[in-house]
Amino acid sequence: MRYGVGIGREGFAWQGKGVIQWRQKWPRWKPPNEMVAGQPELAKFSIENGGMEPGLKNPLGARALYIFSDGQDTLYRLHGNPQWRSIGKAVSSAACA
Secondary structure (H helix, E strand, O other), X not given: OOOOOOEEOOOOOOOOOOEEEEEEEOXXXXXXXXXXXXXXXXXXXXXXXXXXXXXXOOOOOOEEEEEEEOOEEEEEEEEXXXXXXXXXXXXXXXXXX
């Protein structure tokens, strides 16, 4: 099966070995505090505010695969995206809670 993805833009890339330790249908998007600090308009979706409801406008799309390394959540996800033109490009902020 082929699964096209967007990758992390500069400053949000990750490399290493990890395992998909959790899968979620219709996930909530919760940008980490570091992302909110750089983009204050995301505060309404912060971890403290419970994140963005699942749905078609959610940046994680309909499914998310959670990458762990050495038993710890890396905060990186493989996920759907409502912006299909981003597939294969370095556009994602990648880190999500």
